[in-house]
Amino acid sequence: MRLAIVGCGLIGGKRAAAALVEGHAVTVVCDINTERAAALARSTGARVAMDWQEAVKADCDIVVVATTHALLAPVSIAAVQAGKHVLVEKPAGLNGAEVSAVAAEARKHNRLIKVGFNHRFHPGLWKAREMVATGAVGPLMFIRGRYGHGGRVGYDKEWRCVPEISGGGELIDQGAHLIDLSRWFLGDVTLDYGAALTSYWNISVDDNCFLALRGPKGEMAWLHASWSEWKNIFSFEIYGRDGKLTVEGLGGSYGVEKLTYHKMLPEMGPPETASWEYPFPDDSWIREYRDFSAAIAEGRRPVGDIDDAVAMHAIIDATYGRSGK
Numbered sequence: 001m002r003l004a005i006v007g008c009g010l011i012g013g014k015r016a017a018a019a020l021v022e023g024h025a026v027t028v029v030c031d032i033n034t035e036r037a038a039a040l041a042r043s044t045g046a047r048v049a050m051d052w053q054e055a056v057k058a059d060c061d062i063v064v065v066a067t068t069h070a071l072l073a074p075v076s077i078a079a080v081q082a083g084k085h086v087l088v089e090k091p092a093g094l095n096g097a098e099v100s101a102v103a104a105e106a107r108k109h110n111r112l113i114k115v116g117f118n119h120r121f122h123p124g125l126w127k128a129r130e131m132v133a134t135g136a137v138g139p140l141m142f143i144r145g146r147y148g149h150g151g152r153v154g155y156d157k158e159w160r161c162v163p164e165i166s167g168g169g170e171l172i173d174q175g176a177h178l179i180d181l182s183r184w185f186l187g188d189v190t191l192d193y194g195a196a197l198t199s200y201w202n203i204s205v206d207d208n209c210f211l212a213l214r215g216p217k218g219e220m221a222w223l224h225a226s227w228s229e230w231k232n233i234f235s236f237e238i239y240g241r242d243g244k245l246t247v248e249g250l251g252g253s254y255g256v257e258k259l260t261y262h263k264m265l266p267e268m269g270p271p272e273t274a275s276w277e278y279p280f281p282d283d284s285w286i287r288e289y290r291d292f293s294a295a296i297a298e299g300r301r302p303v304g305d306i307d308d309a310v311a312m313h314a315i316i317d318a319t320y321g322r323s324g325k
Contacts, residue, residue, distance in 0.1 A: 001293060004028040004055045004084075006075050007066035008040040011089055011116075015064045016044050018285035022293065024062075030055040056082050062292075065089060066116075069172070070165045073098040080111040085296055087289075089116040091176045092306060094167035096313035103306045114292040117304030119177045120184055121284035121291070124247040124259035127276065128238060131261065132185060137240025143182055143221040144237040147174040148229025149253075151201065155227070161203040168325060169205030171196045172316055175225035178236075179211070179312045180304065182223065185238060186215035188311065194319030200228040206325055213315065243271065251282045 001024050005012050008031035016026050026044035030052050031037040037048045049055040052071070056063050056079040063079035065072055065088040073093035079086045086106075092115050093099040106113045119125060132140065148170075159165045160173060183189055192214050196206035207227040214220055232253045238245040244262040249255035257278040262271040288304075295302035 001025075001061040001296070002027045002059065004030070004049070004058050004060040004063045005040065005044075005046070005066065006030050006052045006055050006063060007068075007071075007089075008033070008036045009066065012064065012066035013040060014285050015066055015087065015289075016040060018289050019064075020044065021286050022289045024289070024293070027060050028055050028058040053078065056084060061085060061296075062087060068159050068165050069094055069167045073102050076102045076113060077105045080105050080109045080113065083109065083111070085111050085292075086113045087116065087292060088113060088306075090180070090309065091167065091172050091313065091316070092309040093313070096310065096317045099306065099309050099313050103310050106306055112292075112296055112302060113306035114288070114295070114302040115304055115306055115309045116288070117177070117180045117308065118284040118288050119181060119250075120304050121287040122247070122250060122257060122282070123278045123284075124257045124276065125181065125236065126287075127259055128236075128245045128247055129184065131245060132238060132240070136243060136261065136263070137238065137245055138242030139217075139240060140186065140215070140219050141239045141241060142219055143185060143223075143239070144235075145178040145182065145221065145223045146225075146229075146233055146235045147178050148224070148226030149174075149232045150230045151207075151227050156201045156203050161201070161205055163205050166205065168316065168320060169196070169198070169203065169209075170207050170225050170227045171209035171319060173225070173227075175209045175211070175223065176312055176316065178221075178223040178225055179213070179315050180308060181236060182213055182221035183308065183311060184304075186213075186219050186221060189213040189215050189221065189315070191315050191318045192220075194315070194322050196319055196323040196325050206323070209319065211315070211319060251278075 030049040193212035211223040
């Protein structure tokens, strides 16, 4: 398929590279930074559009929206109105109202919107989901998730710390992935407890968040995302009545991705343990495109779509409401 890329930064570049690997063509690129757009155009063979309004009307099948959060919803809506399918980065908008409006337009124009929940496509998490589905750990009881980094010098001056552009802080950033993964394993969840705190950075948005989510059968997810995690961390633990799965690391500064399976024995005591490591480069972006293109061809929901983003924002909005953010 032919793609237009709106937003040619780090993530837009990753999306373009993954699309080319999957045999798609990048035909149009656009960015407020014209040098950045020109660089991506040279590497993909695309032309540069003068603005995003031109890009979404270009001759293409999919519009990839990889902008700052404030533009995610407006560009997505314009794209589906122009008859295009959309891959929009999470969180897909500043708040639940914006994302619900995107979902409504997608239904009206019969277009698919994939949201960039690429963590679902990390091999350790994908395999963990398959193992849960086959009963490897038995009925689920609870989840513990931690995700964080320590920022960098000047982080407090970046766009993610400007609420009018970002919609919030760490909760809507890495917390969004933890919420989405919890929903993927547990189903629809409700908020039992949520706190969005500003603990370290001198900013007007949250730099830490703590959530307790309840699943449809009483399962719990206890989540913590942090911009003051001095050593980058990703840890997602899934506990069932018959065993436990842990995914740690996402590659790069988060460490080698590893899935560990602890199988409880009838006599209990120390469990049987097996583990799988994934030291190769992160291919979640490629796997995500593969699912999206298949969903378009098959006329089905992609894994992690706009309705998942609406449900995720219900948790985020409620937490910000409780925290006065």
